[in-house]
Amino acid sequence: MDTLNALVALANFVLVPSIAYGSQLALGALGVTLIYGILRFSNFAHGDTMAFGAMATIIVTWWLQSLGISFGPLPTALLALPAGALATALLVLATDRLVYRFYRRKRAQPVILVIVSMGVMFVMNGLVRFIIGVDDQRFADGARFIISARDFKEMTGLREGLAIKSTALLTVVVAIIVVAVLFWFLNRTRTGKSMRAFSDNEDLALLSGIDPERVVRITWIIVACLATVAGVLYGLDKSFKPFTYFQLLLPIFASAIVGGLGNPIGAIAGGFVIAFSEITITYAFKKTALYLFPVWEVEGLIQLLSTEYKFAVSFAILVVVLLFRPTGLFRGKAL
């Protein structure tokens, strides 16, 4: 029984949150990796693109709520998501047209594009702060829990509860759908294949008559959708605060690099590696240990690292990968 309790505690505080957080990171890392694969630079504005997408969705959500429209047990934000993604797509397409295209034509070095993306980050950050401010915004509605801790205890008779927030399940389901659609698109459609071809060998793609500008446009639209979905899911699961999205940049880049920059499967794997490590290492194992070894006098929380240092976990993994396998677990570079 105590072993079961220990497992439930572990599932409740490590497994479920890691899966949800991992899905959010994976979606973010996919965006970064797609830009890297097609446009060949690390997009520092990605965190703020996510913030913009989430913000656009929140505003539409508020509007829907004010009209009295809801989505039953699901959050209204899901209804607003397409509108948010559309707004974000328009923003990034405009950015590409006004900013990035110039450097692409000049065949500028990647590092110049990274600096340019820093400027774009400033602008997007300013836009988001300007429109919605810097404060926390809660916009989740609908059912709070699939299973609450109390229900679970009553159902099973265990002492430990397993709470599954509806947003956690939603995150996973939406992430699976989005990733499935993305992979179907990349592997089964002519346009998706042309994107992979372009990422693999730009010159040969040109010789085959693939229009680079079209590939770039479609990439931005996909990235905008991914960023919006990731941003909204993260906001629903935690809360929306513009600055936290900037801070997500580090774990997102760590995920993408750990998996292999430019490799979508790697980005997903990397997202879960980072999420699981971050949460496991900052989890206080005291409860679990008490169940498993009741005779052991437990001192302290048995926490490897305090939660404030979760960035250090992404960073440490990143460093290890850079030292021992700079191309990432899945050998990056092409889509």
Place this chain on the structure above:
Amino acid sequence: MTLSRRDIILFLSVIGLIVLTGFLQSWNVALGIFNMGLISAIMALGVNMQWGYAGLFNVGIMGFVALGGLGVVIISMPPVHEAWAAGGIRVITALLVGGATIAAAVFGWSRMAKGRVRILFLVALLVVGFFVYRQLFDPAVIAIEAISPAATGYLGGLGLPVLLAWPVGAALAAGAAWLVGKTALGLRSDYLAIATLGISEIIIAVLKNEDWLSRGVKNVVGIPRPVPYEIDLQNSDSFVSLVSGWGLDPVPVSTITVKLAYAGLFLTVLALLLWLAQAALSSPWGRMMRAIRDNEVAAEAMGKDVTARHLQIFILGAAVCGMAGAMMTTLDGQLTPGSYQPLRFTFLIWVMVIVGGSGNNFGSVLGGFLIWYLWVMAEPGGLFLIEAVTAQLEDGHWLKEHLIKSAAHMRHLTMGVILLLVLRFNPRGLIPER
């Protein structure tokens, strides 16, 4: 190199802007801008060494600046003797054990034969080392932080003159830069960017959470000054009689005097660094650096150890940023770990370097002053603009209220737009490299 007439006019214009602020607003504000402008210029100088000389992309400036601030606390604050008695030695021992574990791991990794034994040994060493470290560290920290937490709750510093903290701050930043550089240099340029971004977040997290070291978010205040206090000047008979003799009020003059004293110190450091940077740039070493930047492959083929040179310049640049950070904390008289924001301390410095002219030291100095001035002025300027635009709307209109409330965020937008415009239309900056 000498400054052209155009460059001198640019410098004079920026100084003119600040002087104008003195006349229109107050000399106190103008000198405040000037002092932070000096510090910004030094930060920009450090980043320019890395980017302009060597093409290294550092996104962790904030971390190096904050380490400089920590240096000030460690050097200049009086030691807290009870805390040292409670756990000082134990904390130091714990840190040494931690460091020794890592050193042993690195040593073992390089000396042992490849294979499963090496991996097992390494994992065992790290795990055991970690737990020993925590066993020593945790109780010591609890003991230190229990010593009158409202007033101290940390080890304090060495109680040495604060000016000594400036080179120490530089050394701390250099140490961190060595760690990052060892890992990420020699790989793709984006990797260095991500690694520096990570280390800077971690440094800030350490400052915020290791209360025994930096008091965390409780801040360290009352850092000793290298210059006199206003109140002492006001109480000094000779000062009061001198100032009154000129027919001036001693109170405002005392604050200005203090600011001028800081300005003198900062100006000295800036001049010294600028002179050193210029000398380095025109030396054979500087020429080699630029040769490497312009064609890494060719330089490597000529037998230059590119990664080692890059590490060198990366550490130097970080040290300059660390020194600027120490100077800033000295000027503030307090260390507030919660106030370090990447947009302010990393990306704004980048705007300074790019706008000023990457690769040109004078350009960086100019960019430091100009962008700092704009950063300060963007907020009231934005408010003024928005009030002008919304003048037609009645008071209390929701849009007007919202816009006026948001005016403070105009500066990010402004800086981003400035950066993008300069990169696009004048990528070599105001004073280009020559």
Place this chain on the structure above:
Amino acid sequence: MTGTTGAPFLVGAGMTGGYGHGVNIIFDCTIAVDKGEITVIVGPNGAGKSTAMRAVFGMLNLSEGEVRLDGDDITSLSPQDRVAEGMAFVPQTANIFTSLTVEENLEMGAFLRRDDISRTMEQVYALFPVLKEKRRQAAGELSGGQRQQVAVGRALMTQPRLLLLDEPTAGVSPIVMDELFDRIIEVSRSGISILMVEQNARQALAIADKGYVLVQGRNAYTGSGKSLLADPEVRRSFLGG
């Protein structure tokens, strides 16, 4: 198919030019390909063989000379536009999409086509049966010779009238080379004209209808493959006796 009678199918006449704004590499160089024939460019290292072929394909700036395809002046067309006009180019290196499957490589070759490509794909598979076996494998996992087959196959998917091959046998074993040459003959028999740059001059001239020997960016010898092989001057200078 309305070319002026007697004029070659493709001709690059009096071409002088180089890359970017750098120095000229080829000088008053003329290359012509007759319909359905194999034409080979040979010569010592650095003679500008590949450059001459790229000039024909529009990949460098010509200061003098013109390129005509089937009677039409295409001198000012970009390489992409020349693909649309029925030219296909197989570069010497990086000529496949390594992370795509063999079949996807062929599909990408036919990217511009809007009609049914399955027949062309069957023709390519008939020509290179091994590719059909490996159609679901990533092209980067194949051997050197097989990669070259993928590269040629990708180019054939555009249903070109003219195929340009830049050293198709570079880095493959002699057996594979013979096999590749056999396939190239087969391609030309299907009515596709071929222009090929080759390092293995003797073998290439043996299958060529026409050959050009370039020296220092200029035409040195021109003739049928057989006559060049028989020319004692050519033999002594370029074929090693």
